[in-house]
Amino acid sequence: TTDLYELDINDIPKVKVGSLITSTLEIKPNSTEEAETHSIINNPKLWDLKTPNRYVAQTKVSVDGKVVDTYNTPFGIRTIEFTPRNGFLLNGKRVEIFGTCNHHDLGALGAAINTSALKRQLVMLKEMGCNSLRTSHNPPAPELLELADKMGFLVWDEAFDAWKIGKKKLDYNTIFDEWHEKDLVALVRRDRNNPSVFIWSIGNEVPDQQNVKLTKELADIVRREDPTRPVSNGYNDPDGGRGSGAAVALDVMGVNYFFDQQPKWDIDPRYKNKPTLGSETASTVSSRGEYFFDNKFDKASWQISSYDEAFPDWGCSPDTQFRTNAKYPHLLGEYVWTGFDYLGEPTPYNSDETNLLNFRTDPSKQKELEIKLAELEKNNPPSRSSYFGIIDLAGFPKDRYYSYKSHWRPDVPTAHILPHWNWSERVGKVVPVHVYTSGTEGELFLNGKSLGRKKMEAGKDFRLTWNDVVYAPGELRVVCYKNGKIWAIDIVKTTGKETKLKMSADRTEALADDVDLVFVTVDITDNNGLVVPRSKPLVKFSIEGPGEIVATDNGDATSFVPFQSTERPAYNGKVLVIVKAKKGQKGQFIVKAESAGLQGASIPIRIK
Incomplete structure (x- = not known):
């Protein structure tokens, strides 16, 4: 028998809404049988991004009248429609895809799945306005889809990163002929009951x-x-994919980066009725809290300026991609590369030969890149993780976070000033000031004096800029407006010297199950509690009580301090420690942080 129930956020069946017609099967030993049945749910509660209603089909297997097994299949009810000129429709309403591509690793925790760590990432993306996830470039962990179902994310579910031709030695191509159908079938059958899954992808840049x-x-x-x-399929040669006719077999065209020829394909008889999506966009690179004035890249520190104007040859700034989306409003949306920094691929300081694959159809670009790669190999850059993330490896938002939040959540008052305002070496020199805002105009003040009011043109401008600000210590203040009224305000101040540590945790309680994690942030502050932006003191962590330190991180892509270390330098005013309760323990434990010459900090974590 199979009964249908409404399912709550804690996976507990609630109100019964129906039953499937009972099936009787005779199953011989070591064999499998199938039965098809159905039911009708009247006036179902639909699954969508704001109210991700779910149901569960609870199947019970009985032998001689006794229940011997129960199996729960969560599912959701919603409609999806992909149109060539009116975008993507969820339950009949247009939803623009505000997506991020994400690798499967969890930074300092490595590649093994941890649900509490994954949920932390998704909460941050949701707050930014992200409504869709691309599982780049492999099938997702089931835990990701379960969280997406519960939290209201759409998922681009991806199968392969290689087909018959590999990108590296021992790539998937070595087993493709034997396994591609088996793996595709397994992926679809495993994930097809997840309401969050709305697109199947058969590959990425193969x-x-x-x-x-x-x-x-x-x-x-x-x-x-x-x-x-x-x-769909993610094409880094979208013109070649369409020109060859290969993309005719797809339902949705996935374009990675290159939209130059979009008008041509919009009138091509083969593709004029095919919906198109930015399956990978931007690839902006930056280091949190780093700002350079003469160059976007600093090969002394191997960091990248956070003015968000640096990107590899195939990429662009967020602003440029926003303009592309505005230019072609029929596009379904975009998936930004990437939501979080990830282990490996530290472009542009990446000497991995797979970089050449980005320009396999452009020999001149390939030659140019070969020269750059040879130069990098000589310099031996220390970078070990990416710079692409909107959020760094430790989970600290970069400035770009507020660019996307401003654009993707226009109804939420947002204003964000960059850079920080600690530039003692630049007194009397120009320090450009940029502001991300969901407003339409803003006025900037330095120490109470107006530096002018500026306005953004819709579809063209996605930040406010004052590029001729002469630095003086004190206070920067921006007042942003929308519809002629004050909308949002941000203030950045010159700080004093670092004097103390300040602790905060994403949660103040943890299960004693050996896997439930708490993420504790330590800010390096001055006497007034302001984060000192360029501070990098060594911070030592310890635990009092039945807890333990799992890992530490600071978001610095060049750091080779082991993630398991209990001490780590802060990076631009911040450092992270990940902790958990010891299995089976009760009470509480205290997380402590100390640094030479600074006032320490501690925070209690209750065990539940």
Whole structure:
């Protein structure tokens, strides 16, 4: 028997809403049988981004009248429609895709899944306005889809990063012929009951992306298993993919970065009715809290300026991509590369030869990149993790976070000034000031004196800039306006010297199950509690009571301090410690932080 219930956020079945017609099966030993049945749910509560209502099909297997097994299948009810000119419709309403691509690692914790760490990431993305996740470039952990179902994210569910032609030695191509159908079938059957999954992707930037026959074969396998969702593919040669005819087999065209020829394909008879999505965009790079005035890249520190104007040859700034989206309003939206920094691929300080794959169809660009790679190999850069993230590896937002939040959540008052205002070496010199805001105009003040009021033009400007500000210590204040009224205010002050540590935790209680994690942030502050932006003192952590330190991090892509270390330098005023309760313990434990010459800090974590 299978009964249908409403499902709450804690996965507890509540109100019964129906039952499937009972099926009787005779199953012989070591065999499998299938039964098809159905039911109708009247006036269902729909799953959407704001109210992700879920149901559960609770199946009970009985033998001689006795229940011997119970299996719960959560699901949601919603409609999806992809249109060539009116975007994506969820339950009949247009939803622009504000997405991020994300690798599967969890920074200092490595690649193994941890639900509390993953939820922390998704909470931050949700607060920014992100409404969709691309599982780049592999099938997601089931825990990710479960959280997406509960929290209201749409998911681009991706299968492969290689087909018959590999990108590296021992790539998936070595087993493709034997395993591609089995793996695709397993992926679709495992994930097709998740309401968050709305697009299947058969690949990402595969070298054989112009293979017409293979593209159709993979797309047909997916449709055979699930005809209810569209199939896409991420093309870094979108013009070649469409020109060859391979993309004809797709339901949604996935464009990575290159939209120059979009008008041409919008009138091509093969593609004029095919919805198009920015499957990978921007690739802006930056280091949290670093600002350079003469160059975007600093090869002395191997950091990148956080004015958010640095990107590799194939990428662009967030502003440029926003303009592209405004230019082609029929696009479904975008997936930014990436939501979080991740382990590996520290472009532009990455000497990995896979960089050449980004320009496999442009020999001149490949040659230019080969020269850069050779130069990098000689310099041996220390970078070990990416700079692409909107949020750094430790989970601290970069300035770009507020650019996306301003654009993706226009109804939420937001104002964010950059850079910080500690520039004792630049007194009397120009320090450009940029402001991200969900308002439409703003007035900047330095020590109470107006530096002018500026306005953004819709579809063209996505930040306010005062590029001729002469630095003087004190207070920067921006007052942003919308519809002629004050909308949001931000203030940045010159701080004093670092004097103390300040602790805060994402949660103040933890389960004693050995996997529930608490993320504790330590800010390096002055006497007034202001974070000192360029401070990097060594911070030592300890635990009093039944808890333990799992890892530490600071978001510095060049740091080789082991993640398991209990001491770590702060990076631009911040450092993170990840802790947990010892298994089976009760009471509380106290997380302590100390640094030579500074006032220490502590925070209690209750064990529940």
